[in-house]
Amino acid sequence: MSDDLMLTLLTVLFSFISQIDSFEGLEKAIALGITVISLLLLALSVTAYRKTHLRITIYAIIIFALFALQQFIDYLDDIFVELDIPITDVVISSLTLTILAVFFLAIVRTKIN
Secondary structure, three states, rough: OOOHHOOOHHHHHHHHHHHHHHHHHHHHHHHHHHHHHHHHHHHHHHHHHHHHHHHHHHHHHHHHHHHHHHHHHHHHHOHHHHHHHHHHHHHHHHHHHHHHHHHHHHHHHHOHH
16 A cells, blocks of 8 residues: 555656646746747837837837846746856846836836926
């Protein structure tokens, strides 16, 4: 009876471990997809600015560029073990804070003008 219990526990453990690996691949694919979409939105924002010269699109350009950079660094951090250092987490968090600050400025500046 204890052998059956041990076999069941090992089966559950290995099943759990295999699910972690599949989610890790999914996470990397999503991170890469977010980077690509950010770059596409960045390109669209640059095109829109060239056509309209609206100041609000400058904020969008900055935000999408920072977001693409943040996601790319996060993606590289997941891929390369050498980048898994504390400063990488500080850079990613700083980029998030900067994105939020620029987003806030975009809202406030458009309300004032």
